[in-house]
Amino acid sequence: MTKRNKVYIATSIDGFIADKNGGIDWLNETPNPDKDDLGYADFMANIDAVLMGRNTFDIVRGFDMDWPYTVPVYVLSNSLKEIPADIQDRVFLVNGPLTEVLAGIHKNGHGQLYIDGGGTVQGFLKEDLIDDLTITHIPVMLGEGIPLFKTMPNRMDFELVSSETKIGQLVQTHYQRMR
């Protein structure tokens, strides 16, 4: 089984994933007349399951749409007590040390994971558990907000896999960890 922990996330030029109020409307202000999916379907084609934090879970639940994931979703949370009944067959609560969480997910047969949410991504980066990182840079400086990166204990070298411009204005760059 291929095991890879992957990040696919958008940031402002100055490195924020949300504004100071948690708002993400600025992510979608670039004209996109052909509804380009910015590589999302291609990315998800090689994902077995999603692992997200509780904040991201709440944001996705708040969207006015059906549950959007076709793969199993693991929600990493110590505070959440149970998953709402309507999605209990597709969403699973996990907690504990990340390596143990991963071992459990792998045991379920899910090797290629989409790691999502600022805090969860930071937790994985701190333990050097991210293998692939796709960052889409939005051409705006927010000035302040929720950062993608916080202090990490060690330097980590990556390799550029590809970089391309999406809808004329977004730069999407894929890095993989050199090990």
Place this chain on the structure above:
Amino acid sequence: MTKRNKVYIATSIDGFIADKNGGIDWLNETPNPDKDDLGYADFMANIDAVLMGRNTFDIVRGFDMDWPYTVPVYVLSNSLKEIPADIQDRVFLVNGPLTEVLAGIHKNGHGQLYIDGGGTVQGFLKEDLIDDLTITHIPVMLGEGIPLFKTMPNRMDFELVSSETKIGQLVQTHYQRMR
């Protein structure tokens, strides 16, 4: 006279321009057998003068080479008392509010300026005085260090001019301020 304030700088994936000790050796670790200049000559071809902070000035002075700039260099500093004798014909001390500093440089006939150094760039960004921003992303996460961006008071929208991969590993992106 065309007046534009331009930044041309490299950062780590996590947004640092130097490591926690001010070190920048990691900038030059990507193999570059053909000594590609990463667009520097093209960038400098449209620069009338350089404006840098005192730290950057000290770093450049510390390099084991002749003074590298062929255009006038303005050093923004309140602490520096005088410019060393060997470069007094090419380097000029300035200080005061940035708009006044700029007015003085423009009066000297220098309109297209290379704004360099972390603190100086941050000062210009805080006052929304940057027109062009070329960021070269190095595929490494340092974990900690001297950040390119600090908190800024306002959101600023940019436009992607171009993005290209340099020496197979660096992503160089040129943005211009939308006004």
